Amino acid sequence: MSAIEEEPVNDGPTEVIQVLFALHAGFGAQELCGPLEVLSNALQKITEPGSKAFECTIAAPSPAVTSSSGLTIKADIDYKTAHDDLHYYDVLIIPGGPSVFTKLCSPSPSSSSNSDPPEPARLATAYATLQKSDPSKERTLLSIGTGSLILGNAGLLQGMAATTHPDYYTKFEILCKEAARKGELLEQTDVMEENYVVNNARFDLGADMDENPFVLTKRPDGRRKSVARKGSNAWKESVKRRESNARRAGLKLGGLRVITSGGVTSGLDASLYLVAAMVSHESAQEVSRVLQYSWNKGVTVEGIDV
Numbered sequence: 001m002s003a004i005e006e007e008p009v010n011d012g013p014t015e016v017i018q019v020l021f022a023l024h025a026g027f028g029a030q031e032l033c034g035p036l037e038v039l040s041n042a043l044q045k046i047t048e049p050g051s052k053a054f055e056c057t058i059a060a061p062s063p064a065v066t067s068s069s070g071l072t073i074k075a076d077i078d079y080k081t082a083h084d085d086l087h088y089y090d091v092l093i094i095p096g097g098p099s100v101f102t103k104l105c106s107p108s109p110s111s112s113s114n115s116d117p118p119e120p121a122r123l124a125t126a127y128a129t130l131q132k133s134d135p136s137k138e139r140t141l142l143s144i145g146t147g148s149l150i151l152g153n154a155g156l157l158q159g160m161a162a163t164t165h166p167d168y169y170t171k172f173e174i175l176c177k178e179a180a181r182k183g184e185l186l187e188q189t190d191v192m193e194e195n196y197v198v199n200n201a202r203f204d205l206g207a208d209m210d211e212n213p214f215v216l217t218k219r220p221d222g223r224r225k226s227v228a229r230k231g232s233n234a235w236k237e238s239v240k241r242r243e244s245n246a247r248r249a250g251l252k253l254g255g256l257r258v259i260t261s262g263g264v265t266s267g268l269d270a271s272l273y274l275v276a277a278m279v280s281h282e283s284a285q286e287v288s289r290v291l292q293y294s295w296n297k298g299v300t301v302e303g304i305d306v
Contacts (some may be wrong), residue, residue, distance in 0.1 A: 016055045017278055020082060020089040022120035023060040023075070026071035027100030030264040031144040032058075035093055038271035038287055042279055045069070046286040057089075061119055068097050078132035079119050083126060090139060091274065094120050095267075096146030096164075101171060114282045115209045121154040130157055132254035141255040142274065144267035148260040152176040152189060159187035159252050160199045161301040162260040169193060196261035196298030200251050201277070269296045 020037055021032060036224035044051040059082035061077035067073070077143035078084070086092075117125070124141060131139045148164040151157050152175050164172045171193060183208045238247055248255030257277075261270035262297050288295045 011170045016052055018089045019093060020053050021056060021058045021093045021095065022079075022082065022123050023058060023065050023073065023095065024067045024098045024100075024118070024120055025061070026095070026097050027065070027095045028097035028145055028232055028264070029065075029069045029071040030069070031139035031147070031267055032073070034142060034264055034268045034273040035095075035142070037291065038268060038275065041287045041290055042275045042283050043286070044279060044283070046283055053275065053283065054091075059123070061118075064180055068099060075099045079123060082123055086123070086126055086130055087134075088178065089127075090137075090155040092124065092139070092141050092152055092280075094124060094141070094143045094147035096144055096149070098146070099148050100146040101168065117154060119273070121150050124156060125154050128253045128256055131256040135249035135254040138248070138255075138257065140259065140274065140278070142259045142261070144261055144272060145263050147173065149175055151258075151260065152179055155179045155183045156253070157189040157258070157260070158183050159189075161192055161197050161257060162192040162199075162258075163192045163197045163262055163266075163298075164260065165263045166193070175264065190301075192299070194262070194298050195296055196259055196273065198273065198298065198300035199258040200248070200253070200255050201300040203258060265296075266298075268293060269298060273298065 004033075022038065023032065037052040039056055042053040043049065044053050057076045058073060059077050060073070060074070061079055063078075064072050064074050127139065127141060131137070139252055141151070141156070145165045146168055148157070148162050149168060149172055150171060152162065157176060160181050162176070166210075173189075173191045176191065180186055180188050259270050259274070261267045268291075272284045272288060275287055284295065
């Protein structure tokens with residue numbers, strides 16, 4: 001039996017993982033609904049329907065926000081509350097949408113260069129700052145589709161690898177280069193043509209590569225070469241490893257796990273990765289079965305080998 005198949009230590013109930021979706025006007029409906037469906041169906045123990053793994057909260061700039069396709073979603077909290085309670089959340093998800101590049105990443109001629117960036121960029125930046133100030137907690141930032149443009153524009157992807165919707169690869173590269181030029185570190189973003197890309201993973205090194213659920217067996221040609229690596233142990237185990245906590249602090253953004261995905265179905269795949277990384281591979285497989293969806297893998301590019 002490889003390391004990835006070992007049963008986690010049974011030390012009582014596992015705390016529900018708190019997820020915050022940060023919406024904006026014109027978000028992609030399926031970029032919200034797909035990951036929401038995956039996480040809502042995930043269980044800590046697949047034989048126990050009540051063992052819910054994730055609790056999802058929706059933040060928006062107004063009490064209700066409308067998607068690019070006309071779907072109106074009621075927000076659970078506003079952005080002020082989201083900022084106040086940010087320390088409470090283990091995962092922050094930024095859906096994209098067709099309006100992201102023009103409305104969120106391209107400043108208008110009348111905008112001031114010193115003005116605050118729009119939401120959800122400010123929330124994502126605050127989340128990264130929180131991780132850097134407190135690397136003892138394992139946090140994850142996940143973007144869906146063009147949501148990665150929001151992160152790139154905010155300078156959060158400098159020195160990392162990332163992907164986005166295929167229609168925006170070139171725009172994404174230009175945007176990230178501009179962010180690097182303005183940033184303090186001057187580090188470029190490695191834009192990849194991948195399904196999803198994971199930075200700052202917690203790897204579980206199994207003996208048999210064929211049994212490892214996080215290995216990409218067939219990688220499409222990409223803009224950059226990437227090495228398919230392995231995934232994470234269950235979340236409740238990783239947060240207890242002091243040596244991982246110490247090494248996490250030395251990673252970019254304090255070890256914040258940063259996942260960027262391509263279009264709508266890539267968001268499903270990245271969300272299934274998140275279930276496998278934070279709960280179990282078995283749980284992710286069960287969600288995939290329930291949704292009648294074939295999970296396609298992405299790549300991880302950097303992290304802590306444990």
